[in-house]
Amino acid sequence: MQNFQLSNSWQGWGMEPVDINLFSHSLSSIERFILSPVIHIMPTVQKSTLIQRVFYVFALCILSLSIAGCSTVKDTFDFLPFVDNGEDTAIINQEEAANLLAQGMEAYNTGNYYDALQAFNQILDQYPFSPQAVLAELRAADCHYYRGEYIEAKTLYQEFEERHPTNEAIAYVMFQIGMCDFRRTDRIDRDISGAREAISDFSKLLRSFPDSPYTREAKAHIAAAREFLVNHEYFVAVFYVRTEQYKQAEHRLKYLLKMYPDSTIAPKARNLLERLEAGNPPKWGLRRWLPDLHMPALKFWDSDTADPDKSPQNGTKTEP
Secondary structure, three states: OOOOOOOHHHHHHHHOOOOOHHHHHOOOHHHHHHHEEEHHHHHHHOOOOOHHHHHHHHHHHHHHHHHOOOOOOHHOOOOOOOOOOOOHHHHHHHHHHHHHHHHHHHHHHHOOOOOOOOOOOHHHHHHHOOOOOHHHHHHHHHHHOOOOHHHHHHHHHHHHHHOOOOOOOOHHHHHHHHHHHOOOOEEEEOHHHHHHHHHHHHHHHHHHOOOOOOOOHHHHHHHHHHHHHHHHHHHHHHHHHHOOOOHHHHHEEEEEEEHOOOOOHHHHHHHHHHHHHOOOOOOOHHHHHHHOOOOOOOOOOOOOOOOOOOOOOOOOOOOO
8 A cells, every 4th residue: 555644634633643544443343344445545645625524533533432432333323314224223112013913903892803904914924933923823713714715714723733732722722613603504515525524624623622612612612513424424324315326325324323323313323224124215305315415503511421422311502
């Protein structure tokens, strides 16, 4: 580096000339990196204009702040208005997330699930790591559920279960997963996969949390879903009778009575099977042989240990 005296630039300011070699050697590596543009252009400066003098003063101010005890480049520039240290932003973000959660819960509690869902999704999009995000994630799934969007709700409940396996609301989440499958089950002459999946969902809940507040409800829903599947089997048997496929009908009825001898539809299935075996299948009035096409009503038992597959011998049945 060339020797350069800042006499032309600084003597007019009443300062002593500065040896640029000594000046650069006294800098730390970070400071030398910051001021390298200044050091490199100093040897080429020929005129000490006002702008150049101001620039040199600004550079020396930065240097003096660094030498005075600033340990990092970030600390050096903290006094500038455009430098953000992140603390104020974090506080503002948390306040905004809290406000959005309050708005969402107000809409949720009044049944306005559309606006509530918008607020919860905004939290998840803009503040995914905020303390409010977990509750927003759960309530977003609830909003879909109460809007009748059971497929979307089930997906969100399952994602919540995967992300927060130890959360205190997991038993509720598992129950809601079962309810999503149960609610999307309509008639026995349509898709019945929801009933099968609901039984699996509620059984998983009972195994994981046998003493949860949702145990009684889960057992009642399992019983209803199984009765629904039994009615579907009987409905198929009646269809075979209607199409005069009597052997297939007998096969279905025998399977039903063997697997579900205590089901509600069992007496009617037994009567129909006897007529088929006697060679006297019903030729008309088949409508009266049909089962209820919809999901059976829920039945509850006094004992939490009652077998949901069978009606209790001495238990009192109550409607929900």
